[in-house]
Amino acid sequence: xxxxxxxxxxxxxxxxxxxxxxxxxxxxxxxxxxxxxxxxxxxxxxxxxxxxxxxxxxxxxxxxxxxxxxxxxxxxxxxxxxx
Amino acid sequence: xxxxxxxxxxxxxxxxxxxxxxxxxxxxxxxxxxxxxxxxxxxxxxxxxxxxxxxxxxxxxxxxxxxxxxxxxxxxxxxxxxxxxxxxxxxxxxxxxxxxxxxxxxxxxxxxxxxxxxxxxxxxxxxxxxxxxxxxxxxxxxxxxxxxxxxxxxxxxxxxxxxxxxxxxxxxxxxxxxxxxxxxxxxxxxxxxxxxxxxxxxxxxxxxxxxxxxxxxxxxxxxxxxxxxxxxxxxxxxxxxxxxxxxxxxxxxxxxxxxxxxxxxxxxxxxxxxxxxxxxxxxxxxxxxxxxxxxxxxxxxxxxxxxxxxxxxxxxxxxxxxxxxxxxxxxxxxxxxxxxxxxxxxxxxxxxxxxxxxxxxxxxxxxxxxxxxxxxxxxxxxxxxxxxxxx
Amino acid sequence: xxxxxxxxxxxxxxxxxxxxxxxxxxxxxxxxxxxxxxxxxxxxxxxxxxxxxxxxxxxxxxxxxxxxxxxxxxxxxxxxxxxxxxxxxxxxxxxxxxxxxxxxxxxxxxxxxxxxxxxxxxxxxxxxxxxxxxxxxxxxxxxxxxxxxxxxxxxxxxxxxxxxxxxxxxxxxxxxxxxxxxxxxxxxxxxxxxxxxxxxxxxxxxxxxxxxxxxxxxxxxxxxxxxxxxxxxxxxxxxxxxxxxxxxxxxxxxxxxxxxxxxxxxxxxxxxxxxxxxxxxxxxxxxxxxxxxxxxxxxxxxxxxxxxxxxxxxxxxxxxxxxx
Numbered sequence: 082x083x084x085x086x087x088x089x090x091x092x093x094x095x096x097x098x099x100x101x102x103x104x105x106x107x108x109x110x111x112x113x114x115x116x117x118x119x120x121x122x123x124x125x126x127x128x129x130x131x132x133x134x135x136x137x138x139x140x141x142x143x144x145x146x147x148x149x150x151x152x153x154x155x156x157x158x159x160x161x162x163x164x
Numbered sequence: 165x166x167x168x169x170x171x172x173x174x175x176x177x178x179x180x181x182x183x184x185x186x187x188x189x190x191x192x193x194x195x196x197x198x199x200x201x202x203x204x205x206x207x208x209x210x211x212x213x214x215x216x217x218x219x220x221x222x223x224x225x226x227x228x229x230x231x232x233x234x235x236x237x238x239x240x241x242x243x244x245x246x247x248x249x250x251x252x253x254x255x256x257x258x259x260x261x262x263x264x265x266x267x268x269x270x271x272x273x274x275x276x277x278x279x280x281x282x283x284x285x286x287x288x289x290x291x292x293x294x295x296x297x298x299x300x301x302x303x304x305x306x307x308x309x310x311x312x313x314x315x316x317x318x319x320x321x322x323x324x325x326x327x328x329x330x331x332x333x334x335x336x337x338x339x340x341x342x343x344x345x346x347x348x349x350x351x352x353x354x355x356x357x358x359x360x361x362x363x364x365x366x367x368x369x370x371x372x373x374x375x376x377x378x379x380x381x382x383x384x385x386x387x388x389x390x391x392x393x394x395x396x397x398x399x400x401x402x403x404x405x406x407x408x409x410x411x412x413x414x415x416x417x418x419x420x421x422x423x424x425x426x427x428x429x430x431x432x433x434x435x436x437x438x439x440x441x442x443x444x445x446x447x448x449x450x451x452x453x454x455x456x457x458x459x460x461x462x463x464x465x466x467x468x469x470x471x472x473x474x475x476x477x478x479x480x481x482x483x484x485x486x487x488x489x490x491x492x493x494x495x496x497x498x499x500x501x502x503x504x505x506x507x508x509x510x511x512x513x514x515x516x517x518x519x520x521x522x523x524x525x526x527x528x529x530x531x532x533x534x535x536x537x538x539x540x541x542x543x544x545x546x547x548x549x550x551x552x553x554x555x
Numbered sequence: 556x557x558x559x560x561x562x563x564x565x566x567x568x569x570x571x572x573x574x575x576x577x578x579x580x581x582x583x584x585x586x587x588x589x590x591x592x593x594x595x596x597x598x599x600x601x602x603x604x605x606x607x608x609x610x611x612x613x614x615x616x617x618x619x620x621x622x623x624x625x626x627x628x629x630x631x632x633x634x635x636x637x638x639x640x641x642x643x644x645x646x647x648x649x650x651x652x653x654x655x656x657x658x659x660x661x662x663x664x665x666x667x668x669x670x671x672x673x674x675x676x677x678x679x680x681x682x683x684x685x686x687x688x689x690x691x692x693x694x695x696x697x698x699x700x701x702x703x704x705x706x707x708x709x710x711x712x713x714x715x716x717x718x719x720x721x722x723x724x725x726x727x728x729x730x731x732x733x734x735x736x737x738x739x740x741x742x743x744x745x746x747x748x749x750x751x752x753x754x755x756x757x758x759x760x761x762x763x764x765x766x767x768x769x770x771x772x773x774x775x776x777x778x779x780x781x782x783x784x785x786x787x788x789x790x791x792x793x794x795x796x797x798x799x800x801x802x803x804x805x806x807x808x809x810x811x812x813x814x815x816x817x818x819x820x821x822x823x824x825x826x827x828x829x830x831x832x833x834x835x836x837x838x839x840x841x842x843x844x845x846x847x848x849x850x851x852x853x854x855x856x857x858x859x860x861x862x863x864x865x866x867x868x869x870x871x872x873x874x875x876x877x878x879x
Contacts, residue, residue: 101429118429120482121386122457132381141376141384287806287837305876306838313806313837314876 082161087135087154094130098123109150137161165219165229166206168199168470169342175199176224177231186214188234193466195231200342201434205466212236226298284311295320339432350491354409355530358489361542363549365505365520371552387505388479389450391522391545393555395477395500396420396441398544404533405498405526405541406474414497414532423473423493424453426460434460435476435493436469446555481505481522490527497529498538500545558706559729562592562668565710566630570600573628576714577604579615580632589634590670590729616642616667620649620719623665628714636671636685636723650719651694665719666710672725672763672813673861679849682857684813686723686762687820690790696720697791698744699762703733705788708742720744725763725813747794749801753783756871757801759824760811761787764862768811771867780875790820798824799832806837809870811862816844838874843867 082090092104095117102117113119119127128139128147137160139147146156165175178196182188188208195206212234219231284292284299288311292299297319304311368390376384399406403416420442423435438444438452459465476493481504488501503523510519524545526538548555556564569576578593578600584607587594597605608615612633619631633639639646646667653661673682689697698720700709706724713720750765751772760768765786772782785801787794802808808828812821821842828840846860 099429120427121388122454125384125386126454126458129382139381141373285806285837286833287835290834307873310838312876 082135082158084154084158087157087161088150090134091131091150091153091157094127094134097130098126107150112148113150113153114148131157135161165197165225165227165231166467166471167227168197168204168467169201169346172199172227172342174224174226175204177219177221178203179221180217180232181205182214184214184217188212188214197467200338201432201470202460202463202465204470205464206231207467208234210234210236226301228298228300230296282311283309285313288313288316291320292316336431339428343432346493347491350494354492354494354497356492356527357530357535357538358525358527359535359538359542360487360523360525361546363522363524363546364510365522365549368549368552369505369520383447383450385446385450386453388502389446389453390549390552390555391479391502391524392422392424392438392441392453392477393444393446393449394545394548395475396422397548397555398541399475400442401544402533402537402541404537405528407497407532408474409495409497409529409532414529417474419474421472421474423476423496424456425476425478426457428461434465434470435473435478436460436465437472437474439468439472475499477502479503487523488525490525492527492529497532499527501525501527556703556733556735557729558703558724558731558733559590559592561703561707561733561735562710562724563594563596564735565707566593566596567599569628569630569711569714570596570604573714575626575628576630577606577622577627578630578632579606579608579619581608581610581615581634583607583632588632590724590726592668592724592729593632612638612641613645617645617649619665619667620645620653620663623663623719624653624661628664628666630666630668630714633667633669635677635681635683635726636669637680637683639667639669639685646689646695646719646721647692651692654718655694662717663719664715664717666713666716666722667719668710668722668724670726671723672727673845673850673857674727674763676852676854676857677726677850678852682850684725684763684845686790687812687814687818687823689721689723690793690820690823692791694718695791696744696789698722698789699787700724701728701760701762701765701786701788703731704735705742707735709744709788712742712744716744723762727763731766745789745792745794747788747797748786749783749797750786751782751784753781753805755781755805755875756807756809757783757785757798757805758809758811758867758871759785759787759798759801761790761820762813764811764813767862767864768867770864771871774864774868775871778872780871782871787824793824793827795827795831798828799835802828802832803835806835807871807874808836809841809843809867809874811843811867813845813862815847816842817847819844841870841874843870 096104099117099119107116132139135157137157147153176198178198180195182194188194189211190209192208193205194208197204197206215233215235217232219225219229282299283304291313297316299311302311302315302319305315306312369387372385372387372390399420406420407414407416419440421437421439422441423437425433425435427433436456438449438456444452473496475496476499478488478490478499479502480488481502484504486503486506488503490499490501492499505520505522507518508521509516510521524542526542528538566578582589583593584597584602584605593605616631619629622629650663650665653663671686672684686697686699695718696716698709698713700706710722713722751769758768758772768784772784775782783801783805785797810821810824812819814820821844825840825842843862843866845862848860851857851860
């Protein structure tokens with residue numbers, strides 16, 4: 082899966098969790114949490130969504146690496162390669 | 165029209181989820197009602213066949229209005245009004261407290277919701293039900309302001325004014341209004357006292373990390389669930405806090421239904437119940453909690469979830485807040501607040517160590533409980549969080 | 556005809572009509588009765604049937620019970636309800652129970668007439684209204700004739716009863732004037748009577764306070780409050796249906812009872828309204844009863860202690876909404 086495809090998947094799952102958010106306005110290098118007003122429950126739902134779509138395991142200890150959009154895409158790409 | 169919150173006075177029927185002639189069972193969703201806060205699924209409390217719809221989709225009617233008539237199995241409709249079960253929300257909390265009563269077409273739920281008891285004569289109460297007059301809208305002229313038969317009859321004569329079609333308020337504004345009413349009433353009527361304690365979360369957090377390693381991603385727990393369960397268990401020893409203020413006094417509720425404050429994106433909040441919080445396992449609680457958050461934000465809560473909470477827990481740690489001084493949601497008599505988990509120096513057996521700490525606060529109604537009791541309760545929460553494996 | 560004469564006429568008719576009937580009590584013969592009810596009957600019926608007794612209520616009530624068991628139809632007069640306490644053992648343990656304890660083999664067709672009530676400056680030992688103590692006892696009937704016609708009709712109605720009947724004659728009623736049709740058929744002794752129909756409030760009473768209650772109803776009418784007056788007539792059995800019918804119409808009830816308020820018969824009536832007519836009530840039931848003191852001798856104190864017209868009017872007025 083290309084980084085572009087990963088990016089699209091990440092944004093689609095985010096859209097399900099925060100349907101009212103304007104995803105085109107997200108800054109790739111800033112914390113998603115601050116931009117979209119999401120909380121830990123949203124985060125968990127997001128992780129569950131990513132797990133389902135991308136078939137990657139995301140241990141809890143890696144949650145901090147999902148903080149920004151850029152970081153998230155890099156992390157997911159590396160996890161996919163790993164598996 | 166059930167009352168889905170202490171300050172709800174009217175609701176709009178969005179639509180029916182059943183047809184005339186359908187068989188319904190206790191717990192079935194029969195209708196969707198739009199309130200100031202959300203769209204709520206209305207549950208049925210009787211088993212029977214839907215005889216008639218009395219309110220059409222799109223109509224906005226006062227709380228207590230009969231929405232539909234359900235014929236109970238084996239009972240002919242002609243057998244009399246008392247045998248006709250109505251869908252007017254026998255508030256479950258009330259039902260648990262009171263002896264079984266015939267279903268009433270009046271705003272019984274509203275009295276249950278903690279307003280001072282309606283001062284009305286028995287005859288006036290009966291006739292108001294027959295004529296469809298909402299006694300809460302009346303001013304009593306009898307001795308001591310009692311609503312008399314004459315007051316009801318006068319109102320019935322003047323009645324055929326259907327509720328004026330209200331200009332559709334911006335939903336956001338309506339939520340704000342509902343919160344304003346509840347919070348203003350709380351601060352006006354409830355003498356709050358506030359207690360705070362700092363809890364060492366190291367054991368709970370360590371246990372949680374280990375536990376989540378064993379769980380598939382969709383079954384992972386958030387630490388908030390530990391807090392909720394600890395509160396629920398500690399409440400078993402503090403019935404004064406798990407009470408409902410109604411009719412000028414507090415009535416302890418045997419069931420523990422923790423209402424969990426959920427902020428809505430774009431503003432406002434709801435605090436639906438996690439039913440029997442103390443009796444659910446952490447895994448069950450997590451599942452219910454996750455489902456509740458999703459549905460709260462999607463605007464599809466159920467009537468019992470909104471009506472049932474016996475206490476509220478709010479956690480603002482996500483926003484970086486350290487201490488919460490909450491306002492009690494009437495008719496409840498207590499609210500528990502949690503801040504964020506912070507790493508701080510902490511003294512353990514004379515050694516200063518770094519520990520994850522959380523500040524738990526209690527806002528409680530001084531009419532019902534005292535600081536001593538509140539302090540014991542917070543200590544109980546702390547104690548339970550030190551033994552996470554027992555939660 | 557006076558109430559006193561009406562009772563005497565009924566006695567005379569009963570004595571003439573049935574050789575088993577006889578009258579027994581303190582001073583009922585030569586003296587003519589403490590309230591002159593039996594005046595002249597000794598000459599007419601002789602000492603076998605109009606019998607003076609020793610001053611022992613226990614003895615002559617017990618003798619009456621024995622005579623009734625033996626097939627007679629005794630009428631016993633007790634001078635005041637206070638003195639009847641001396642016969643309470645005979646009444647409670649024998650008169651009221653023998654039918655049940657003998658499995659229906661015995662009956663006690665006894666009539667006991669008792670003068671009751673205050674208002675005559677007879678002080679604390681002669682002025683009580685203890686009808687409620689009797690009304691508590693299953694196995695007997697308790698009647699309280701309040702009119703001249705009932706004084707006549709209810710006594711005659713009591714004679715054929717197979718079980719003991721206690722008739723309470725309020726002593727202030729003896730001089731009361733009224734018409735009575737002696738040829739009228741025997742009164743139904745189990746029913747209450749509507750003495751005045753009305754829409755706004757039910758004034759429920761019996762015996763000596765009926766007159767005051769009717770006066771109160773007239774005063775209320777002048778204030779456009781339309782009171783209904785119910786005369787219970789019988790306390791046991793109680794005509795509950797009549798009470799509930801009236802309350803269903805008026806939605807308000809004042810009970811007037813010369814007994815002391817605590818544990819009064821008014822309390823029983825009130826309880827029944829609450830139990831069976833709750834949804835008809837538009838106001839709490841009110842009671843007008845005697846003050847909780849031994850009956851004073853002094854006129855003004857006695858008047859203050861007993862239910863009076865003004866008190867009944869006030870109680871009714873307080874529960875009916877004002878217009879204009």
